[in-house]
Amino acid sequence: MRYYLRKLAFYTVALWAALTLNFLLPRMMPGDPVDLMISKLAAKGPVSAETRRSLELLLGTKSDQPLVSQYVDYLGNLAHGDFGISVTFFPQTVSTTIAQTLPWTIALMGIATLISFAIGILLGQLAGWKRGSWLDNLIPVTTMFQAVPYFWLALVLLYLLSSVTQVFPTSGGYDVYNVTPGFNLPFLRSAAYYGTLPALTIVISSIAGWMLGMRNMMVATLSEDYIVTAEAKGLKPRRIMTTYAARNAVLPSLAGFATTLGFVVSGSIITEQVFSYPGIGMTLMSAVQNNDYALMQGVFLVITISVLGANLLVDLLYALIDPRTRARA
Amino acid sequence: MALSPKLAVGLTLCGGIALFGLLGPLFVGDPQRVDNIGLQPPGNGHLLGTTQTGQDVFAQLAYATRGSLLIGVVVGLLAVILAAGFGIIGAYIGGWVDEGFSLFSNVMLVLPGLPLMIVISSYVQNKGIWLVAGVLALTSWAGGARVLRAVTLSLRSRDYISASRVAGEKTWRILLVELLPNLVPLLAAMFVFAVIGAILGEAGLAFIGLGAGGSWTWGTMLFWAGNGLALRLGALWWFLPPGLLITVFGAGLAMINFSIDEIINPKLRDQTRRARRRWSASKRQIAATEEATR
Numbered sequence: 194m195r196y197y198l199r200k201l202a203f204y205t206v207a208l209w210a211a212l213t214l215n216f217l218l219p220r221m222m223p224g225d226p227v228d229l230m231i232s233k234l235a236a237k238g239p240v241s242a243e244t245r246r247s248l249e250l251l252l253g254t255k256s257d258q259p260l261v262s263q264y265v266d267y268l269g270n271l272a273h274g275d276f277g278i279s280v281t282f283f284p285q286t287v288s289t290t291i292a293q294t295l296p297w298t299i300a301l302m303g304i305a306t307l308i309s310f311a312i313g314i315l316l317g318q319l320a321g322w323k324r325g326s327w328l329d330n331l332i333p334v335t336t337m338f339q340a341v342p343y344f345w346l347a348l349v350l351l352y353l354l355s356s357v358t359q360v361f362p363t364s365g366g367y368d369v370y371n372v373t374p375g376f377n378l379p380f381l382r383s384a385a386y387y388g389t390l391p392a393l394t395i396v397i398s399s400i401a402g403w404m405l406g407m408r409n410m411m412v413a414t415l416s417e418d419y420i421v422t423a424e425a426k427g428l429k430p431r432r433i434m435t436t437y438a439a440r441n442a443v444l445p446s447l448a449g450f451a452t453t454l455g456f457v458v459s460g461s462i463i464t465e466q467v468f469s470y471p472g473i474g475m476t477l478m479s480a481v482q483n484n485d486y487a488l489m490q491g492v493f494l495v496i497t498i499s500v501l502g503a504n505l506l507v508d509l510l511y512a513l514i515d516p517r518t519r520a521r522a
Numbered sequence: 523m524a525l526s527p528k529l530a531v532g533l534t535l536c537g538g539i540a541l542f543g544l545l546g547p548l549f550v551g552d553p554q555r556v557d558n559i560g561l562q563p564p565g566n567g568h569l570l571g572t573t574q575t576g577q578d579v580f581a582q583l584a585y586a587t588r589g590s591l592l593i594g595v596v597v598g599l600l601a602v603i604l605a606a607g608f609g610i611i612g613a614y615i616g617g618w619v620d621e622g623f624s625l626f627s628n629v630m631l632v633l634p635g636l637p638l639m640i641v642i643s644s645y646v647q648n649k650g651i652w653l654v655a656g657v658l659a660l661t662s663w664a665g666g667a668r669v670l671r672a673v674t675l676s677l678r679s680r681d682y683i684s685a686s687r688v689a690g691e692k693t694w695r696i697l698l699v700e701l702l703p704n705l706v707p708l709l710a711a712m713f714v715f716a717v718i719g720a721i722l723g724e725a726g727l728a729f730i731g732l733g734a735g736g737s738w739t740w741g742t743m744l745f746w747a748g749n750g751l752a753l754r755l756g757a758l759w760w761f762l763p764p765g766l767l768i769t770v771f772g773a774g775l776a777m778i779n780f781s782i783d784e785i786i787n788p789k790l791r792d793q794t795r796r797a798r799r800r801w802s803a804s805k806r807q808i809a810a811t812e813e814a815t816r
Contacts, residue, residue, distance in 0.1 A: 207629045214633075219645060333528065333780065340718060340772020342725045345744060345765035352753045409783075459636030463726050477637065478730060481644045493641050500634045 196512055196519045204505045211497040215490055216267050220260075271494070287491035290476060295495065297366055298472035300384075302461045305392035306399070306453075313403025314446060318439045320404065321411025332408060335401035343460060347394040347467045354390060361390040364469035391468045395460060402453075403446060410442035417441075444515055451507035454500050526784070532777030539771045543591045546584030564759050571759040583763055585738035590721050590768070593655050593739060597720030598713045600659035601666065605712060608663070609670030610705065614678050614697060624671060630664035636726065643732045651734040654727065658720050666712045673708060677701055711782045718772045725768060740764040 275288070320329040338346075355363040362368075367383040414420070415438055423433045462474035469475065473492055480488035512519050564571040571579050612623030639657050643649055677683065678701070686700050721740070727733050728741025729748065743764040747753075753761050 203625070203628065204632075206625065207632050210629045211633055214638075215641075218641060333777065336776040336780075337769065337773045340722075340776055341769045342722055342729075342740075342744070342765055344726060344729050345768070348748070348753060348761070349765070356754065455632065455634040458634045459726075462636055462640070463730065466730055477640060481640060481732070484644075489641060489644065493637050496634055496637050501632055504632050 197509065200505065200508050200512075204501055207501055208498065211494065211501070212268065212271065213264075215494055215497075216264060219486060219490075287488050290488060291473065291491055291495050294471060294473045294476045295499075297470065298461050298465070298474060299499075301388050301391060301464075301470065301472060302395070302457050304388075305395040306457050308392070309396040309399045310403055310446075310450065312396070313400045314407050314439075314443060316400075317404040317407025317446075318411055318434065318442070321408040321415065321442070322434050322438070324412060329408065332401075332405055335404055337401075338397055339399075339401040341398060343394070343398045344463045344467050346398055347391070347464060350390065350394055350397075351467065362387055366471040388470075391464050391470055395464060399453075399460070406446050406449060407442060410445055411438060414438045414442040444511075447507070447514065448511055451504045451511075454503045454507075458496050458500055526781055528777045529781035532774045532779075532781065535770055535774030536778065539587060539767060539774070540591060542584065543587035547588055550578070550581035550584045552581065571757070579760055579763065582738060582743055583767070586740050586743045586764060587767060589651065589737050589739040590724065590741070593651065593658070593724050594717040594721040596652075596655045597658045597662065597723075598717040600655070601663040601716040601720070602709055602713045604659065604663035605666030605670055606705075606709065609667035610674045610697065610701065612667075613671040613674035614693075614701065616678075620671075623667075627664045627667040627671075630661075631668065633661075635661035636723070639723070639727060640730075640732060643727065649732075649734050651737045651739075654724060654734045655720070658723050658727075662716055662719050662723070666716070669712070670705065670708065673705060674701065677704060707782055707786045711779055711786070714775050714779045714782070718775050721768060721771065725764075740768050 275286075316328065320326070320332060323329065351363065354360045365387055367380060367387050371379070371383070420433060420437060423437050428437075458474075461472060462477060464470065465472045465474035466478055473496065477489065477492040477496075479485070480492060608623045608627050612620040638661055642657050643654070646653060683696065683700055686696055691700070724733060724739055725741035725744060728739060728745050731745060733739065733741050733745065741764075744761070747757075747761045747764070750757075750760070
């Protein structure tokens with residue numbers, strides 16, 4: 194119980210830190226983002242006094258209101274889910290824009306990361322089991338892929354598979370002309386087809402890390418006494434590998450899964466930029482390009498909250514799998 | 523200790539590229555000079571062809587190598603210093619300082635790095651190369667701090683540390699002379715890792731248009747290549763070299779990191795039958811080591 198409380202307390206602090214950072218950053222920067230945004234908004238339509246006030250709360254102004262009461266108002270607005278109005282997708286609110294794009298990112302990145310994790314763990318297990326085999330010697334080669342700048346690899350694959358051979362579509366999340374988004378088979382099939390290439394590039398560039406980590410843990414686990422005991426008992430090698438060694442060796446990778454989620458999100462921003470994928474990363478980038486600070490802050494908060502939530506989930510699950518974590522707390 | 527083949531390959535690759543970055547810019551022309559021979563394939567006075575506006579790709583590559591390596595080294599150093607500061611000092615002093623430092627680095631660890639970098643750098647117009655390096659360092663030290671804290675916690679309770687404390691050594695001396703040497707391999711691995719991370723991070727940031735303005739790095743080169751539709755126009759000589767150099771450099775650093783890992787943790791060392799035969803061990807010795815490592 195103590196462990197769970199500690200974890201919850203930690204993530205509350207982390208969330209508070211993210212909110213505060215989001216509040217302080219625009220106020221510490223030179224220039225007045227509110228005036229910038231108002232002038233952009235005014236170009237697209239009339240700006241009400243409430244919009245201006247909401248923006249001022251979000252971004253801070255040169256107003257004589259003390260910082261503390263600005264901070265309270267800002268937290269109050271967030272509690273209502275009010276992130277303000279987007280300039281880029283005027284007059285849509287930031288919340289609706291995010292709600293439209295978030296599922297795309299979660300589906301693409303979630304599936305790709307799980308595939309990469311599963312294959313990487315499996316191959317790492319085999320490489321650690323048969324140390325010095327061809328698979329094991331392949332590992333230094335796969336780290337090559339890890340050193341490839343992700344977007345560069347994605348662009349090269351895009352060039353080869355979409356421009357030269359035209360196996361996959363060059364951009365987008367689904368066939369905009371022929372299918373309607375929703376829970377119908379043609380749409381899901383189209384989305385899967387459009388998502389294959391982005392997912393493939395993510396898997397290729399992230400699989401080596403899982404493989405290497407699992408291989409090293411496997412090697413360490415295999416030198417434990419209980420493995421010798423299992424061998425002495427005459428158990429089948431296959432059983433020793435999977436239920437004795439791999440089961441314990443996978444624990445650090447599972448714990449590492451939480452910390453990689455941040456990287457997954459970062460990767461997603463660049464992936465979506467390369468493939469023009471309609472996810473939250475694209476939204477963040479178009480917000481940046483249009484100086485749409487309200488949207489930018491909203492997206493940043495949503496990304497942070499998702500990463501924190503996913504981390505919390507992994508931590509809680511991990512405590513279930515590995516009782517030592519609970520005991521140590 | 524003999525140079526393992528991995529270390530030799532890694533050092534050769536990284537050393538070669540570093541040398542190119544150091545000396546290359548002295549021998550090439552101006553990377554900015556515009557010419558009326560745009561998009562020329564390699565050859566004909568331009569070793570790697572020209573960009574859309576007739577700039578020499580090879581010259582750009584030399585300057586970009588220098589810029590990227592500079593960012594990598596600066597960020598690597600800053601990240602290691604930050605990680606060491608928060609990880610080692612917190613763990614050694616203990617108490618609420620440790621709690622605070624550890625909480626801070628854990629919070630930094632879970633905050634997603636790239637979105638934070640994007641937000642920070644979008645508020646600042648006219649970013650210099652130093653600002654980009656600072657932002658990269660700020661978002662990349664936390665993982666290392668956590669590892670260093672764990673190792674320091676186990677080291678500080680060793681007998682020799684207690685002995686030097688009883689002997690009246692000053693805290694800073696214990697930290698620098700007794701503790702730090704034991705952490706050097708770990709710090710080295712961390713530095714190498716941070717350099718790769720920084721170069722890749724800068725490339726990503728530059729690619730989406732948020733890199734340092736007016737400076738040459740592999741990332742800004744790729745940004746301009748992407749902007750100039752290098753791939754769509756089939757100008758592979760413009761688009762491929764920067765990415766290949768990042769890959770080769772990263773792979774070289776990874777090889778070095780492997781070797782450092784093997785020095786820290788001998789269990790990971792290559793133990794194929796062939797490697798053991800190279801120690802000219804007899805069959806019985808090989809069987810014995812195999813028994814011992816199982």
